Amino acid sequence: MEELTRDAWQASAHAHAARVDAFVAPHLARRESRVKHPVHDFLFTYYSHRPAQLRRWHPGYGVTLLDAPEYDGLKGYSGGAVTASYVSSQRVLLETLHRWLAATAGRAANFGCFGMHEWAMVYRTSDTRHDWPLRLGPAGTDEVVESHRIACSHFDAYRFFTPAALPLNTLRPTSADRPDFEQPGCLHAGMDLYKHAFRLTPMICSDLVADCFELARDIRELDMRAAPYDLEDLGFSPIKVETAAGKAEYAEAQRGFADRGAPLRAALLAECERLLAVDGASRLSVGTAPPPS
Template identity: 70%
Template sequence: MQVLTGPDWRARAAAHAARVDAFVEPHLARRAEQVKHPVHDFLFTYYSHRPAQLRRWHPGFGIALEDAEDHAGLKGYSPVRGLVTSAGRPPRPSDAVVAVAEAYVASQRALLGQLHNLLSATAGRTPQFGCFGLHEWAMVHRADQHGTRHDWPLRLGAAGTDAVVESHRIGCSHFDAFRFFTPTAQPLNTLQPGRDDRPAFEQPGCLHAGMDLYKHAFRLTPMISSDLVADCFELARDIRVLDMRAAPYDLADLGFEPVRIETAEGKAAYVEAQRGFAERGAPLRARLVAECDRLLGVVPEPAQNS
């Protein structure tokens, strides 16, 4: 096991915090002023990873931290003995050397297996690029009856939005988007994904599957490096911008030019951006699968009762 000295890991932790603060600090400022942002707040309000959790750096399983009293009480960490630091010396008796414990990894076997299954199934499926972001439109179908999810006007009005939904084929494969469809839009979806059958539906072209790489990464915290979590966060941040630019809302006052998916030109622009995000997401998904493989190999699989 590698051991990082206090100055070494604190420098890495500071760099990580500075990296995510460019997005975290504006969110915290808006929250203090009770100002909502339909695009940039999503990663903090929809997902359960709090800003303070995102800012905290973890090295991942297999790396110990010297002089790390502030990590000693965190989930998954335990003291370790008999190691050599990155400076090439044994830790001093006064040093608090901690690392993510093997016992904690063992306790997460079910989660690791679940995520490995989902991520591998998604990676093995051919990307589909014909949804045109209509999931956001289906969430406000018949807005005069069901209302809208955000306090922003609809770019085409309620009737125009309904016409777009009803004149297109909707094929949303992502349950966590589909579950927000209005009752009148759900029957229009050609797929009916469920909560427990995500591996049968998830596909790598889906914007929400790309954003959820961030969710999968932070659920593996502190077993994986926060650098990978931040990589997935940045992808999710950029995907969310496209998601809402292609949505039915008029966000011009926030500086977002719409992707007019109701037109041929808008559809082409959406597909091009969607392909780019699928390409960015593929290596991140592969890294998460590799981490699940590595962590599943730490402890033996439970013996089966004969």
């Protein structure tokens, strides 16, 4: 176990809180004023990690925080450190995430979806997911959907398709087979790196969680700029994916995010492997055979 003095770990904790407060504070102010933001609130309303949880810094398994009563009683902690027994209790999660992340990393990226998932969510309906006007109006939006091949591989986007749009998708992802469909070019797979990271909290360092959060926030901007909504009043110029130029712009940005996401996915995979090894060692130490490979 590495040990951090109170001064050392407090410096890291303060730096982390200041980093994420650039995003957390505006969200909390909007929430207090009951003002919704369709772009910047998404990571706080769609995902289950609360702002206070994001602000709290964790060093990850393998580090003991000295003189740290603030961490007493927190999930997974004892004596200022995440315990091996807690890591062992998370084996199913670790194995599941490792399988999911490895399958995604090993699959070829697809840059030909052009963000049509957001358009399919408002196809042939007046009940849009956000209180903002459609840039092309309902009829124009429907026409774009009908003139494109819809190939959404991400279940958590596909499940929000309107009933009329569901059969238009060439793929049929489900909640049970996510690893069979996830691919690294998908914007939502990139955003979900944040979800995978915070699910590993407090076993991994919060710096990696914040890295994934910042990637997800940037991806969300692209996602909504390419969506059918008119967000000019919020300062977001549209990427007109119904045009050839818009498709090229979207695909180029998608490649950039895939490149940014690759090392974060690799880091999460490495953390899963490190933590699974800890669990395996703890099982052997008490005379329990490791699970079959």
